[in-house]
Amino acid sequence: MQVSVESTGNLERRMNFSLPAEQLETGVAGRLREIARTARIKGFRPGKVPAKVIEQRFGEQVRAEVLGALVRQTFDAAIREHDLRVAGTPRIDRAGEGELDFVATFEVVPDFGQIDVSKLQVTRHTAEVTDADIDQMIENLRLQRRTWNKVERAAATGDLVTGSLWTGLGDFRQPAEGSERFGTIIGSGQLLPALESALVGLEPGKEHTVEVAFPENWRQAELAGKTAQVHVTLDQVSEPVLPEVDAAFIKSFGVKSGKMEQFRQDIRTNLERELKGALMARLRREVGEALTAAYAHVELPPRLVENEARAMLAQQLEQVRRMGRDPGQVPADAHQQFVEPARKRVLAGLLVGEVARQYELRLDPKRVNETLRLIASTYEEPEQVIEMYRNDPQLMSGLQARVMEEQVIDWIAERAQHTEQKLTFQEAIRG
Secondary structure: OOOEEEOOOOOOEEEEOOOOOHHHHHHHHHHHHHHHOOOOOOOOOOOOOOHHHHHHHHHHHHHHHHHHHHHHHHHHHHHHHHHHHHEEEEEEEEEEOOOOOOEEEEEOOOOOOOOOOHHOOOEEEEOOOOOOHHHHHHHOOOOOOOOOEEEOOOOOOOOEEEEEEEEEEEEEEOOOOOEEEEEEEOOOOOHHHHHHHHHHOOOOOEEEEEEEOOOOOOOOOOOOEEEEEEEEEEEEEEEEEEOOOOOOHOOOOOOOOOOOHHHHHHHHHHHHHHHHHHHHHHHHHHHHHHHHHHOOOOOOOOHHHHHHHHHHHHHHHHHHHHHOOOOOOOOOHHHHHHHHHHHHHHHHHHHHHHHOOOOOOOHHHHHHHHHHHHHHOOOOOOHHHHHHHHOHHHHHHHHHHHHHHHHHHHHHHHHEEEEEEEEOHHHOOOO
């Protein structure tokens, strides 16, 4: 194996390497022999297909697969031989006309020196699920199943109201003609809070004029930061009717016995799972901020940061589309607004990996199994989910990476200078 490595920047490297021809040919021949033993081709008995036919049918595909695997193996071996730690995904291209000559361009992990986590300051949040939290969840479930009864009275907080409105300020009118239809649950925040508050006390069938203060950043410049008159007519007011928490209600959430005790236990289990995730997210953020503050001066691989910024932009655009909105034309440099948060995310990720390497931390299989069972418990057929993960290398690899990161975060937090801050369940999950 012929390999040469050169620096093309502080953290960028270029590697030229060639594959041994005999290794490629041996690999292709071996794979074709394996296929020949089981291939089913019309006109031939299994295991009796001539080698030439196998070559014609599968040769091109097999050669591409073996070549790809050999390229990855050779690159990985060269990285180990030259003691390089790759940051991000390398780009590997053919070098010239030769089938066996390649050039890889990649970035390397910066030198952080010896990382002393004992100097970091970290706040570790704690919380627990109480009976009051379970009561609140049951109330939320009742609200999800509520029905509505039409009433002939003034609107109150919590009521479902429908109607029409138009807004006037001087010569400005929105809409220019007629009125806009609306519907909302008062207090839900679906409308401008100042307008929702003004709906309380209005009677259906009558036009009311209310004064509403619009925020400075309101989407219509004519109303932004100003107080305007909103003319509202309610068509209907409906009050909520909450279901009783009886056996039928409990069974509708998958508790076959319909018993309150089991219902509350299931809710507690779900809330504790949610709380565990929320506390880990807080700890990950605390540790990440402490690490990035301590190593903010370190130069980072520029392409890795740019790719992360572009990924963050893509994620935001996808969220916009899911909300049913068109993001419109996206400028070529739109990812620049994400460069700073992307830099922090990349720096935190590299530092967590470096801590694991320097202190020889190893993945805990028991913790992987516990996390997998926790994930599976949210589905109706947990064992099927577990089997799916175990049969999918990509899914399992992602799970192992997540668990390893959490292990390192916990390890750092235990050894850092940390203080504990107790939160309520609601405070903890609000992030």
